[in-house]
Amino acid sequence: MKYYFRLGFVLLVITVVASGILAYLNSITKPIIDENNRIAKEEARLHVLPEAVSFDSIFVYNDENVYQGKNDAGDVVGYTFVASQYGYSSDVKTMVGVLPDFKINKISIIEQKETPGLGANCEKPEFLQRFDNLSEQGLLVDKDGGGLKSITGATMTTRAIAYSIKDGLEELKEKVDEEK
Amino acid sequence: MGLKTFPGGIHPHDFKEFSKDMPIENLPLPKKVVIPVSQHIGAPSKPIVKKGDEVLTGQKIAEPGGFVSIPMHASISGKITKIARFPHPTGAMVMGIEITGNGEDKWVELVDDEKYLDLPVEEMKSRISEAGICGMGGAGFPTHVKISPPKDKPIDTVILNGVECEPYLTADYRIMMEQADDILAGLKILLKIVNAEKGIIGIEANKPEAIKKMKALVKNEPNIKVIGLKLKYPQGAEKQLIYAATKRKVPNKGGLPMEVKVIVQNVGTAIAIYEAVRFKKPLIDRVITVSGKIVNKPKNIKARIGTLFFDLLDFCEGTKEEIGKIISGGPLMGFAISTLETPLTKGSSGLILLNKKDAQKDEESTCLRCGRCVDICPMNLVPSLIANSVRYDDWDSAEKYGVMDCMKCGSCAYVCPSHIKLIQWIDIGKLKVDEKNRK
Amino acid sequence: MSIILYSIATLGILGLIYGIGLAFASKKFHVEVDPKIEEINEVLPGVNCGACGLPGCSAYAEAIVTRNEEINKCAPGGDAAVKVIAKILGIKASTKERQIAVIHCQSGGYDNTFLRYNYQGICTCKAAVLITQGPNLCNYGCVFQNDCIAACKFDAIHLDKNGMRIIDKEKCTGCGACVKACPRNLIELVPISKQVHILCSSHDKGAEAKKRCGNKTACIGCGLCVKKCPVEAIEMQDNLAVIDYEKCVSCGQCASVCPTKSIVDPIAEKRGTAFIIEENCIGCTICKKKCPVDAIEGEVKKVHKVDPEKCIGCEICVNVCPKKTIEIR
Amino acid sequence: MKLMKEFTKGFIKENPVFVMALGLCPTLAVTTSVENAIGMGFAATFVLVFSNIFISLIKNFIPAKVRIPAYIVVIASFVTIIDMVMHAFVPALHKNLGLFIPLIVVNCIILGRAEAFAGKNNVIRSIFDGLGMGIGFTIAIIVIGAIREILGAGQLLGFDVLPQTYKPVLVAILAPGAFLVMGLLMGLMNLKKK
C-alpha cells in the first residue's frame, strides 16, 4: 500500500511543481493576452472608423457590443458593430464601421475559416473596398440581382457578409432611432 | 414448353453437328490395349495377373482396391505384356496393364437371365459390382457404392442423365437413339435396387429426337418420366440436374445426392448395369465421340476399354490439319493430354482435337471485376475473388468464398474477358485449402 | 497568488487521485501475463502510437512473444528497441549453424530441360505440376515457373543467364519459404558449411532418369558414391543417392566418382589444405571438434595445428572458426 | 560523432514524419502555408527539447509505474507554456495553429520517445535527440507546407512565386491535397531509399 502512495506522491510532486510554474507564467502572460485582445478589438474599431477617438458601448448585438464613436469634440462620428453569419464552412465575423447617416464607412473581417483561395479571399482589400460607402440598399449580391460584386467562386461567403451587415444595419438603425 | 433448368450457366456453341448423325460404329479389335488400374474415383484396383499371363476377354485382371473401388477386366483376349506406368486420360502417369491381343477375342462365359428383373436385389448388386461398373458420365464413381445408400437415407428418385451438355459430345445422344430399350431396362433395375418409386430421364432441349424417342418408350410406364431441359451448360452436372428435375438442392460442402433422396446415373451407365445384371457382362467397352473441326470423319465409336487414342483417331481417318491440342473428355471439363498413346477409360466420353490456332494461348490480364463469372456461376460462387485470394496466398478467404464448393465446370473461365485461368487458380486453392484444413 | 495556490491544489489533487486510483485499480484487477511479454512491454516506449499496426505496445509485446511478430516494427522505439528485444528473445534463439537452401536439381534452364508439351497455364509451379504432372519430361525435376523465387522474401533466389535458379548464400536466411513453395520438393535446408550436394531428385531408374534429364546430370543410382563415401553418409533411396548431412564431411570424394556429375562439389577445383594462422588462434578447440578426419590437434587455449596429411580440405573448420583464422592453401 | 548521429538521424533516416508516419495530424493540418509550418515546427521542437532535458534530469526519481503519467505532465506543462507564450506574443500565428497547439502534447508523447524508452540517456544526448527529432519534424512539415503553398496558392511565405497566369491547384491547400502530397512524398522517399 505504501508503495502506491509513493506513486501518488511522486505524481503529486510533479503536478504541483508543474502547475506552480504554469500559474506563475499565466499570471505574466494573461494580462498581455488580455491587453492584446483589447488592443486588437480597439484597433479593429479604429480601423473601420478612424475619425473616432473614443468608443462607448450603446447596446449589445449578437453578444458583441455596439459602439458609438465620438471625435475629440464629442460629436458622434459613427458606430461600429460586429456582424456574423454562417458562410460556406464557418461563421464569418465582420467588423463594420458605420457613419451617422448609416452608410458603411469601412469593414474588416475579424474571423473566418472559409476555404483558402475561395471564401478566404474575403479578407483581400479589393473585396473589402466594395463595401465602402454602401447603404443598406446596396447590400444585394450580384448573383441575387444586386450590385455588390461577389468573390469569384464564393457567392456564399459574400452573401454571408453582405446580409449579416444588412441585418446589423437594420438593427442599428432601429435602436438609434429609438433612442432619438 | 416451359423447360426446366437451374440458375446461372452459359450458352456455348454446341458443335454437335459434326458427329450427331453418325451412328455408333464398332471399332475393330485393337492389337494392344492398356488397362489403367485407376479409372474411377476411389482406391486403385490391384492387378492379379503377371507379365506373360494369357487372358480371355472379360476375365478379371485386377481386384478392387477397397470398398470404393472396382475390379478391372481384360477387354481383349491375349497376353499380358507389361505392367508399368502409362499415360492416363487425366494427364497423369498411372499404373496400367498392357495386353497384346491374339486377335481371337475369346470371351469368358456369359449368361442370359431373361427374368433379370426378378433377381434378388443383392444378386443384382453383386453382379454390378463384379462387372466393374463405375460412372460413365465423367466422374467415374463406383456404381455399386452409389446404389447402396445407408439404411437411413432412402432414395425416392433415380435420375438418368442424358443431358450431355458439353459441346462436341454426342455419345450419349447416339446411345439414346440406338439403345433406348436397354437404357430403360437399366433404369428399371436401378429403381428396383434402390426401391425408388420415380424414375426421371433428363435430356437437353437440343436433342429433340432423343426426347421424342424416349418419351414414346415410357408412355406406358407411369412412374418414369422424360423431361426436356433448357439448353444450358452445365445442365448435366449432378446438382444442377437434380435441381432442374426435382427442385431439390443438394447441400453444399460435400453434400451427396442421396441426402435429397436422389441418385443420378449416366445413360451409358444404365446400359452397363443392364448388361451386367442380365448377362453378367463386365464393363469392357463404351461409346466415345471422336470429334473436332479438324477430324476427317468425326464418329461415335464403340470401343474396348484400354484402346489407345490413336487407334480411335486412325479409325476416323486422321486429321486435316496439324493437331494443336488433344482433349480427353469435353472441351469445357476435359483434360488436355500430351500424347495420343493414352488409353480409353470407362469414364472417357470424348476425344476432341483442336488445331494449332484454336489451341493458342491467351494471356491472362488483370481481373476487371466485371462480375460476369459471378453472374453465371451455377454454384453461386464468386470465382474472381476466389482466384484472387489464391493468387495472393490468402487461403482463408478462398475458403470463405467457397473454393471447395466449386465443381470446376469451367463456366467462369469461359466467360472471363480477362482470360483468367480461373479453374487453374481454383484447383490450386482446393489443394491448398485441403492442405490447410488437414493440418 | 490565489491562482497559483488553486492551480497547485487542483492539479495536485487530480494527480494524487489519478495516481492512487490507478495504482489501486491495477492491484485490485491484476491479471497475470507471461513474464517475457511484460519484459518486452517494459522495453517498448509505451506511447501506444499504433505504428506497429497493432493496437498498442502491450499488444505488440504479446504478438512478438506469442505470434512471432517481427521485432522491428516499433517506430518510436527505433533500432535501440530492436536490439534490446532481440536480446530478450535471444535467450531462446538457438545457436545452431546457419542453414541455407539448396535446390536438388540441375535442370530447369532454357536449354537444359526436355519438354513433354507446350504448357499454357498460369505461371506457378504448383499449377504446372497439377496439370499432367508438369511440362518437363522428368517427373521429378524443376518445372521452372519460379514459385521459389516468388516465395523468397529476401530476394535470395535469382535466375542465371541460362535460366537456372541460383541461391544467393549471402542473402538466404534459411527461412524455408522456398522449401514449402516447391511442389517438386526439390529444395532442402542444409547447414551452410556443407558444400557437396547431390543435385538431382529423380527416382527414375538409371537409363530412364538420364534420358529424361535435359541436363544429362541425373542420378542413375549406380551406387559408386555410396561405396566411396568415407563416412557412410550416402544412402541409395529408390534409385536416388541421398546425402545425410549429419554425417557428411564435405570431402568431395563422392563427387569425384559420380559418372553423371549429379553430385556437385563446388570447391573441388580449389580444394587445398587448411592452415591455421597462429597469431589469431585463441585455442577454442571448435575446429578440432568439428574436423571429420581428426586432422587438427591442439590443447585448450593453445594454438592449434592442422595435419596436412590427414586434411581432406573440406573447409568445415574454416566455416566454424570464430576468429576466422583458418585458410585453405 | 555519436552525438552528431543522435542529432541528424531524425532528419532523414528516422524522420518522424516520412519514415515513421507519426505525428500526422499537425503535419497535415497546419501545413497550408510555410509560415504555419515554421511556427508549428518551432513550438514542437521547443517542447521536445525542454521536456527531454527535464525528464532526463528527473528520471531517477520517478518509479517506472508512473513513468508515463509523469512524462505526460511534464510535456503538457511545456505545451501550455508555449501555448501561453505564443498567445501573448504572436497572436496571429497562435490563431492560425489553433487547436493544434494543445495537441502537441499527444504528438510529443510519441516523438519524445527516447526518454520514455528506458529513460536511459543523459541530459546532453537528450537535448540532441530532442533537437534532432524536432528539426526532422520541422523540416518535414516545412517541405510539405512549401509544396502545398506553392501549388495551392502560387506563393511561398506569402510572396507570389509563380506567374500571375498560374491558376492555383486549390486542392493542394484543402484537406485532400494534404493527404495526396504526403502520400506522394512518402512514395518518393521510398523510391530514393532503394
Next chain:
Amino acid sequence: MTDVYAVSAAPHIKQRISVPSVMWQVVLALTPALLASIYFFGTKSLWLTLYGIISAVITEAVIQKIRKIPITVTDGSAVVTGMLVAFNINVSAPWWIPVVGSVFAIAIGKQIFGGLGFNIFNPALLARAFLVASWPTIMTSGWTPTRLGSISGLNSSIIPSTAIKAQNLITSATPLNVAQQLRDKVFTSGFADNLAESQAIANTIFDKLADFGTIQNLFWGNVGGVIGEVSAAALLIGAAFLAYRHIIEWRIPISYIGTVFVLTYFFGGINGLFSASILLPVFHIFAGGLILGAFFMATDMVTSPVTKKGRIYFGVGCGILTVVIRMVGGYPEGVSYSILLMNIAVPLIDRYTIPKPFGEKRIKK
C-alpha cells in the same frame, strides 16, 4: 519429343470476349453522346474530348514505361477514362482542364493502385472531384447555351420580363442549378418587389421545371451542362447497346435510377413532403448527369461490387446520396460525388454480400 501439343487446364474453349473488345465497345457506346454534344455545343466539345483522351493515353503509356510493365494503352481503358473525364467538363472550360484531369485520373486514380482492375475509385470521377475542388469557378459556372439557345431548358416567357433576376437565372444556369437556387430562400426573395410575388415567380419556375416541355428538352439535349450529359436520348442509345452486348448489367442503373425516382417523388418538392408532381422525379432522372452516371460510370466494373446483391446496394446507395446532395448539399448535382462515395464502400459491400453457395441452406426435414 515428337509432337509438342499444347496443354492447359480446362476449359479449352472460350467465349470470344476480351478486355479491349469490352472497352472499345464502351467507346462506341459513348460516341452518340459525343455527337450530340458536338451538335449542341459545337466542335469545342470534340476538341476537349480529344485532349482528354490523348492525355489519358499518353499518361498511361508513360507511367507504364516508367514502371517497366507492359504498355497496354491499346486495350482502350485509358481511352474510356479520358473520354469520361472530358464528358464531365463544361464546354466553356479551357483546354488544360481535361488535360490536367486526365493526367490526374490515370496517374492518381488508376496507375498508383496498380493499373487496370485495381483502382478503388472511378478514375474519371476522381478527376472531376479534383478539378471541382481545384478550379471551382471553371467547373461549376459559365454554362454555354445549346445551339437552340437554352441553358436551363426553360422558356423565359413563362415569367414577367420585369423580374430581371429571375430572367437572369433561367437563362444562365442549368436546370439543377435553377432548382437549387429556388430552394435558397435568400435568393428567391429578390425576384420581385414583394415577397408574395417573388414566391409566386419561384413557384412558377419550379413548376415549369417539372413540365413536360422541359423534360423533352432534357431528353433530347436542349440544355446546358457538361459535355457528356447533354442528351439523355443519345446516352440511352449507347446504354441500350451496352446492355444488349451484356457489358453493363441492369442492377446498378435500375436500382440507382429507381431510388432517385422514389426519393425525389417523396422529398423533391420545395413545399414539403409529397408536394411534387409525378413529373418531378422524371425531371430529376433526366436532369444533370444521372443518365451518364448511372449507365456509364456507376457501372464501371472495376469500381463497383462484383456480387449481384452488392450491385443493388451500390445503386441504392448512389441514389440516396445523389438525392441528398441535390436536395440539401452545397452542390446542385450529386451524381459524381455519390458514385465516388459509394466506391469507398465497395470492398465492404463485396465482403458482406458474398452469395450463399448453391445448396448452402440445408434443406428442411
Next chain:
Amino acid sequence: MEFVSKIFAMAIVAIFVQNFVLMRFLGLCPYIGVSKKLDSALGMGMAVIFVMTMASTFTWLIQSYLLVPLKLEFLQTIAFILTIASLVQLVEIIIQKTAPALYKALGMFLPLITTNCAVLGVAILNINEEYSFIEAILNGFFAGLGFTLVLILMAGIREKLDKSEIPASMKGMPIAMIVAGCMALAFLGFSGLKI
C-alpha cells in the same frame, strides 16, 4: 422536435461534413496504423467511440466545475490529457479483469487511444464550441462514429489493396495516404450540406 433536428444536424456534420479524420485531421495515426485489418479496425472504432464519449463527459465536467470557477482555464491541456490518460487506463484495467470477452474485443485498443489526437481534440473542441453538457457528450459520440466509419471503410479498402499490384515504393503507408486523400476528395461532396 427542434432538439431532435439539431442533434440530427450535429450528427451529420460530425460524421460527414466535418469528419474528424478526413476534414479536421484528427486521429490520423491510428487511422493509418490500425486500418490494415478490418477486424482490428472494428475493435478500434468501438473503443474510440466509447472513449471519446467518456472523455467528452469528464473533461466537460472538469472544465465547467473546476477550471472555470477557479479561473484555471490555462490548465486545460494538462488537466484534460491527465484525465483522459487515467480514464483510459482505468477502464482498461477494470474490463480486463471483469469482462475478459469485452477486453478481447475492445480492451486491447484502449491504450492506443490515449495518444490519439482525436480524443484530446474533441475534448478541447467541445469547450471551444461552447457546447452544453448533453451536446458535448453527443458530439464526442458522433465524432467517434465518424472516425469509426472512415476507419472501417479504409480497412476494407486496404484489405483489398493487399491483393493488388501497387508499385513497390507506394506500398503501405504512401498508398494509405493516397486513399485517404481520395476519400477526402469524395467527402468534399458533403461540403456545404445544410440540414
